[in-house]
Amino acid sequence: MISRLLKRRRFMREHDWTHAHLSEYLDEQLDPDEHRRLEEHVSMCPQCRRVLATLRRTVESLMGLGEQPQPSIADGVIQRLRSEP
Amino acid sequence: MAAPLRALQAVSEAFASAGEGRASARAAWQASAHEASRHPSGRRVVATPPATDEQQLIERAQAGDQPAFEELVRRHADRLYAVVLRYVADVEEAEEVTQEAFLRAWRAISDFEGRSQFFTWLYRIGINEAKRRAERRPAPTTVSSLEDEPLEDAPDWSEAPALRAEQGELRRELERAVRALPVDYRIPLILRDIEGLSTEEAAEVMGLGEVAFKSRLHRARLAVRRAMDEYFIEANR
Numbered sequence: 001m002i003s004r005l006l007k008r009r010r011f012m013r014e015h016d017w018t019h020a021h022l023s024e025y026l027d028e029q030l031d032p033d034e035h036r037r038l039e040e041h042v043s044m045c046p047q048c049r050r051v052l053a054t055l056r057r058t059v060e061s062l063m064g065l066g067e068q069p070q071p072s073i074a075d076g077v078i079q080r081l082r083s084e085p
Numbered sequence: 086m087a088a089p090l091r092a093l094q095a096v097s098e099a100f101a102s103a104g105e106g107r108a109s110a111r112a113a114w115q116a117s118a119h120e121a122s123r124h125p126s127g128r129r130v131v132a133t134p135p136a137t138d139e140q141q142l143i144e145r146a147q148a149g150d151q152p153a154f155e156e157l158v159r160r161h162a163d164r165l166y167a168v169v170l171r172y173v174a175d176v177e178e179a180e181e182v183t184q185e186a187f188l189r190a191w192r193a194i195s196d197f198e199g200r201s202q203f204f205t206w207l208y209r210i211g212i213n214e215a216k217r218r219a220e221r222r223p224a225p226t227t228v229s230s231l232e233d234e235p236l237e238d239a240p241d242w243s244e245a246p247a248l249r250a251e252q253g254e255l256r257r258e259l260e261r262a263v264r265a266l267p268v269d270y271r272i273p274l275i276l277r278d279i280e281g282l283s284t285e286e287a288a289e290v291m292g293l294g295e296v297a298f299k300s301r302l303h304r305a306r307l308a309v310r311r312a313m314d315e316y317f318i319e320a321n322r
Binding site: 020022023024027029047050051053054055056057058059061062063064065066070072073074076077078080081082084 | 151154155158159162163166167170180183184187188191235239241242243244255256259260263274278279280281284299302303306307309310313314
């Protein structure tokens, strides 16, 4: 009973830690021990696995927003600069 | 032709090429740049223009050479505009803010000491200008949200073909989720994930330490991810 409680507590500690470090994992900013720690928890936790996969997809999709063609506004800025005293 | 000039020409041609759009320009820019960082998707994202060429333009501008500054405008105006557009109310205001930011930069160019990248200095001026205007506006009618907890009943949509197939609708949904973020969380996400700055560069633009920046970025990403959970739950009904 106690060992089960301790195991559960450890799992939740790892769960919270993983949730807080998912972005750093995606950005490859964790050190090797942290990287391993996160992957170990993710391998055991379906919720973290789903959040990690969808967070990765979210970040990839956000990158696509930056690629929408827009009319250039440089000419307008230059015109304004030239009109200033 | 010297390498920097060839690179610049490639960028100009890509911008000029009708129908190919910003993706081509970005590709050319990437090809021309000498410094790149790695994004989580695995794609290399470039945020730094060729330094020596740009340095010469800055020095000439600091000596009062307006055409040199105008070249800096051509290089950075659209990127700054894209950032500002996600901050302010509409396209007209975004254009005004961008123009004002460059005017301020031109007047203050002699204060630029080169301790940071030129564009991080410029973005900072632009974001401060956008903030100044936002403070003068009445409070927004849309409610900011930073709900970031995963929803229990959400499907795993990471492989959903709809993310690509219904791009128009999903783009709108993503844009809506980004716009719903409180400004202090929205800007880190715009700079890092949409504009492709490195963590260090984006933190510098915000005037934040890296730890604080990463924390805001993470919460912003989780909140957008959660909004997409909601979208897919609704779509599955």
